[in-house]
Amino acid sequence: MIPAPFLEIAVLTWGLILLMVDAFAGKTDRRGVAIAGILGLLVVLAASFFLTPPTPAAASGFWSFYTADPLAIFFKRFALVTTILVLVMAIDYAPAIRMGVPAANPHAGLGEFFTLPIFTCVGLMWMASAIDFVMIFVSLELVTMSFYVLVSFTRRNPATLEAGVKYLILSALSTGFLVYGITWIFGVTGETNLTQIGTVLATQEIDKIPLLFGIALVLVALGFKIAAVPFQIWVPDVYQGAPTPVTAFLSVGSKAAGFVVLLRVLTPFLMLPQVGRLLVGVAALTLIYGNFAALPQSNLKRLLAYSSIAHAGYLLIGVVTFSGAAVAYYLVAYLLMTLLCFAVLVVVGNSGGSDQIEDFAGLAKRSPFLAFAMLIGMISLAGVPFTAGFLGKFFIFDAAIRQHQTMLVVIGVITVGCGFYYYLKVVRAMYWLTPPADSQPVPLSALSRLTMTLLIAAIFVLGVYPQPILNALDQPAARATISMFR
Amino acid sequence: MNPTLFLIFTSLLKIVGIVFVVILPMVSYSVYAERRVSALIQDRLGPNRVGPAGLFQPIADAMKFILKEDFTPANVNKFYYWLAPCLAMVPALMTIAVVPFGSTLFGVPMVIADINVGVLYVFAIASLGVYGIVIAGWSSNSKYPFLGGVRSSSQMISYELSLGLAVIPIFLLVGQLRLTDIVRYQIENGWMIAPFVGHWTDGWKWLLAIPMSISFVVFTIAIFAETNRLPFDLPEAETELVGGYHTEYGSMKFALFFLGEYAAMITGSAIIVTLFLGGWHLPVPWWNHAHGFHWLLIDGSLGGWRGVIGGLFNIFVFFGKVSVLLLFFIWVRWTLPRFRYDQLMRLGWVFFFEIALVNIFLAAIIIACLPQ
Amino acid sequence: MIREYIPVLLQALVAVGFAAGALIISVLLGKSGLRTQTKDSAYECGMVPQGEAQPRFSVKFYLVAMLFILFDLEIVFMYPWAVVYREAVVHSHVIFWSMLSFVSILMVGYVYALKKGAFDWKK
Numbered sequence: 017m018i019p020a021p022f023l024e025i026a027v028l029t030w031g032l033i034l035l036m037v038d039a040f041a042g043k044t045d046r047r048g049v050a051i052a053g054i055l056g057l058l059v060v061l062a063a064s065f066f067l068t069p070p071t072p073a074a075a076s077g078f079w080s081f082y083t084a085d086p087l088a089i090f091f092k093r094f095a096l097v098t099t100i101l102v103l104v105m106a107i108d109y110a111p112a113i114r115m116g117v118p119a120a121n122p123h124a125g126l127g128e129f130f131t132l133p134i135f136t137c138v139g140l141m142w143m144a145s146a147i148d149f150v151m152i153f154v155s156l157e158l159v160t161m162s163f164y165v166l167v168s169f170t171r172r173n174p175a176t177l178e179a180g181v182k183y184l185i186l187s188a189l190s191t192g193f194l195v196y197g198i199t200w201i202f203g204v205t206g207e208t209n210l211t212q213i214g215t216v217l218a219t220q221e222i223d224k225i226p227l228l229f230g231i232a233l234v235l236v237a238l239g240f241k242i243a244a245v246p247f248q249i250w251v252p253d254v255y256q257g258a259p260t261p262v263t264a265f266l267s268v269g270s271k272a273a274g275f276v277v278l279l280r281v282l283t284p285f286l287m288l289p290q291v292g293r294l295l296v297g298v299a300a301l302t303l304i305y306g307n308f309a310a311l312p313q314s315n316l317k318r319l320l321a322y323s324s325i326a327h328a329g330y331l332l333i334g335v336v337t338f339s340g341a342a343v344a345y346y347l348v349a350y351l352l353m354t355l356l357c358f359a360v361l362v363v364v365g366n367s368g369g370s371d372q373i374e375d376f377a378g379l380a381k382r383s384p385f386l387a388f389a390m391l392i393g394m395i396s397l398a399g400v401p402f403t404a405g406f407l408g409k410f411f412i413f414d415a416a417i418r419q420h421q422t423m424l425v426v427i428g429v430i431t432v433g434c435g436f437y438y439y440l441k442v443v444r445a446m447y448w449l450t451p452p453a454d455s456q457p458v459p460l461s462a463l464s465r466l467t468m469t470l471l472i473a474a475i476f477v478l479g480v481y482p483q484p485i486l487n488a489l490d491q492p493a494a495r496a497t498i499s500m501f502r
Numbered sequence: 503m504n505p506t507l508f509l510i511f512t513s514l515l516k517i518v519g520i521v522f523v524v525i526l527p528m529v530s531y532s533v534y535a536e537r538r539v540s541a542l543i544q545d546r547l548g549p550n551r552v553g554p555a556g557l558f559q560p561i562a563d564a565m566k567f568i569l570k571e572d573f574t575p576a577n578v579n580k581f582y583y584w585l586a587p588c589l590a591m592v593p594a595l596m597t598i599a600v601v602p603f604g605s606t607l608f609g610v611p612m613v614i615a616d617i618n619v620g621v622l623y624v625f626a627i628a629s630l631g632v633y634g635i636v637i638a639g640w641s642s643n644s645k646y647p648f649l650g651g652v653r654s655s656s657q658m659i660s661y662e663l664s665l666g667l668a669v670i671p672i673f674l675l676v677g678q679l680r681l682t683d684i685v686r687y688q689i690e691n692g693w694m695i696a697p698f699v700g701h702w703t704d705g706w707k708w709l710l711a712i713p714m715s716i717s718f719v720v721f722t723i724a725i726f727a728e729t730n731r732l733p734f735d736l737p738e739a740e741t742e743l744v745g746g747y748h749t750e751y752g753s754m755k756f757a758l759f760f761l762g763e764y765a766a767m768i769t770g771s772a773i774i775v776t777l778f779l780g781g782w783h784l785p786v787p788w789w790n791h792a793h794g795f796h797w798l799l800i801d802g803s804l805g806g807w808r809g810v811i812g813g814l815f816n817i818f819v820f821f822g823k824v825s826v827l828l829l830f831f832i833w834v835r836w837t838l839p840r841f842r843y844d845q846l847m848r849l850g851w852v853f854f855f856e857i858a859l860v861n862i863f864l865a866a867i868i869i870a871c872l873p874q
Numbered sequence: 875m876i877r878e879y880i881p882v883l884l885q886a887l888v889a890v891g892f893a894a895g896a897l898i899i900s901v902l903l904g905k906s907g908l909r910t911q912t913k914d915s916a917y918e919c920g921m922v923p924q925g926e927a928q929p930r931f932s933v934k935f936y937l938v939a940m941l942f943i944l945f946d947l948e949i950v951f952m953y954p955w956a957v958v959y960r961e962a963v964v965h966s967h968v969i970f971w972s973m974l975s976f977v978s979i980l981m982v983g984y985v986y987a988l989k990k991g992a993f994d995w996k997k
Contacts, residue, residue, distance in 0.1 A: 644917060677957055
């Protein structure tokens with residue numbers, strides 16, 4: 017039996033050790049660092065199933081900052097799985113890194129590219145457990161700082177540099193909003209702990225205007241992290257310019273962490289109707305913008321960026337209706353299908369050198385397995401039945417209908433139709449278009465093939481049997497959803 | 503008399519006395535001593551024409567600085583160009599405020615401001631000195647000063663780390679940041695470089711001398727680097743940068759840099775004396791019939807003229823120690839060649855930083871074993 | 875408490891007063907000479923100034939500045955620790971090990987910077 021905080025300590029220590037190994041490794045191949053990282057994270061993932069029962073939240077001390085409730089444990093595992101998959105992708109992406117980093121030593125930079133995701137993972141895990149604004153801020157910073165480096169990693173590429181600068185500036189700006197918002201909330205309630213803020217709100221008569229101002233600022237900052245409209249402007253350029261594994265990490269890890277923080281932060285503020293109305297508006301805007309802007313895209317990475325905005329919209333419906341289980345399930349589905357798409361994109365992009373949709377023309381003839389994997393990813397993203405993506409949307413809409421958010425459901429259904437068009441555009445390119453005359457089969461490593469197979473299997477299994485995820489979040493909302501599903 | 507008024511009155515007296523009667527003349531005469539000692543070491547004569555043995559040379563220099571043309575080049579940033587010399591001078595004079603330069607005189611403690619965060623104050627104010635140099639280098643809008651300014655900022659902040667780390671063993675031992683308490687501790691338990699004094703049979707106290715000596719050496723060398731003295735004078739390295747950051751300065755503005763540098767040297771020596779060499783304390787061997795041979799502590803606590811003489815003796819001892827250190831500064835200048843820049847950074851970041859850090863834990867272990 | 879700082883304030887006033895006074899006296903008493911274009915130009919050993927007055931300089935200086943902030947903060951954290959150390963270590967050795975672990979985490983960063991050549995100015 018392991019106390020929950022030891023998970024983060026283990027990951028952090030392992031990351032530090034790997035960083036030292038990299039520093040002393042000289043001119044040897046760095047892929048061993050990534051393999052070691054994957055193995056270490058797998059061990060921690062296994063350890064997360066043998067945790068001591070959580071200590072109840074205290075009024076002060078460590079347990080007033082940190083919680084190990086089922087939601088936290090669930091998102092810790094989520095972060096670990098994401099990081100493992102990203103590391104697998106990063107190994108495939110190594111040749112592009114070698115070209116993108118100006119250095120005499122061909123292995124320079126690779127070590128950091130493999131260790132930084134581990135530190136990001138620690139940040140994500142802490143964020144999942146954070147129940148105090150201070151802890152939220154610190155762990156968010158750990159995540160964001162690692163991403164600053166990761167996003168601009170292949171710095172010989174001008175698009176990457178542009179992405180790095182945009183991400184740095186806008187992220188720093190959003191951090192400013194977060195701190196300012198926290199300050200206002202602290203100023204009104206005199207607390208940074210979320211539970212105690214809830215108590216103060218419930219028991220004391222306080223001035224609503226500055227409080228709402230503070231919450232709005234915090235929501236702006238979190239909106240940046242989850243790419244909700246109107247704070248999505250950085251997403252397309254950054255996603256397109258960043259190294260592909262980092263894009264995948266950004267779209268899954270960073271977004272999931274944003275949502276878990278959003279769920280936690282909103283808990284004490286639920287009794288304020290203004291917050292709910294604000295979120296409904298943001299969700300509607302995000303759905304419409306993300307889906308319609310994705311329609312004309314011809315670059316797959318950019319398409320996935322807009323798709324990521326669109327999915328933030330669906331997730332926000334889940335947040336508005338406050339169904340934590342639906343959000344969690346949707347995030348898991350989103351993790352599986354997005355990472356599958358990005359994994360294929362890394363492999364194909366490495367052999368073809370570009371991320372345009374037309375480069376996927378006739379992929380079914382060149383590499384049937386990769387085309388099939390991409391097909392599964394795309395139909396799941398679109399929401400075809402018997403995939404995890406369908407059930408995710410189903411739970412979200414179900415929760416929304418029961419909360420009488422009819423307007424959101426209508427917008428959601430229309431935009432899903434929209435999604436079919438642009439996701440299937442990729443499928444059409446792969447299966448209906450003829451490949452260029454000089455095209456070669458795409459080489460695929462055994463590790464990547466195994467990972468992709470597992471992801472495909474998971475998409476289908478969770479698409480018909482969602483109970484493992486819903487059970488993991490042993491909460492009233494989850495139980496209600498399960499009973500409904502039966 | 504109102505205690506606050508009394509405090510202001512005595513403080514003003516002490517400040518004026520220290521700044522205008524002790525520090526500034528000491529600055530002038532350390533310049534003179536520097537020239538005379540350099541000459542002695544290089545087998546020359548040095549300035550010997552103005553007054554007996556050239557003793558009025560500093561006064562002549564000061565007159566010359568005042569009467570020179572006060573020139574501001576056209577292409578400089580005027581405001582910062584004028585601000586920089588003040589910024590070089592003011593921190594050096596302000597740091598001395600917390601240093602106890604004597605015991606008591608007429609019952610008044612011989613320290614200008616006895617604040618409980620003494621050492622933090624010293625570091626806070628002393629690190630402002632880098633602004634004067636950086637701003638001078640930048641505002642001059644010229645290549646040599648610019649290079650000097652950049653080099654100097656990098657060098658000074660690098661050695662500030664070692665400086666900050668080297669004093670931690672003292673706080674571990676004393677448990678206080680107040681400089682008067684550190685001096686008091688040294689009087690009772692032996693100076694920091696010889697913590698075994700009075701505990702001759704205690705092996706741990708002898709062991710403690712090792713980290714303390716390391717601290718002393720690191721701190722002293724870091725002070726050399728902080729004051730831009732040879733062998734760390736790269737910010738102004740005459741042979742490569744003409745005059746470094748003050749190339750574009752003349753008349754009194756240059757003089758302020760010059761004086762500020764020497765004032766910083768005096769303040770730095772005063773800090774070394776206070777932290778490691780017992781401050782104003784000097785045990786005097788004494789013999790009388792009642793106690794036989796013993797060491798006598800002289801301070802200003804006695805009544806009447808004895809107290810006054812004791813207090814004056816302490817002040818004299820303190821500045822005597824400072825003067826010895828100043829001579830050491832000058833001596834080193836003509837003994838060691840200048841470092842190359844990469845050697846300088848390597849020494850600061852790799853060698854001193856590591857030594858000082860390990861030293862802290864060495865001291866911590868030994869102190870944990872000390873009998874209470 | 876605040877009374878202790880009155881002398882500091884006075885000392886600051888005297889120091890600023892001395893610096894400003896010296897400059898003013900020099901302005902009042904100093905001779906004024908001719909201004910010529912040559913005299914106004916930047917000093918480059920008597921040659922006509924060439925190129926930019928403030929050339930680009932090595933990125934290492936920025937690196938040193940960033941590392942300084944990192945490690946200076948570490949040192950500042952050590953001060954309060956050092957002050958209470960001797961009293962606390964009698965009761966428990968935790969105070970020693972906690973600082974050692976804190977420093978070792980930072981030392982990973984230091985060793986990393988060292989191995990990556992951040993302190994190697996020859997390159």
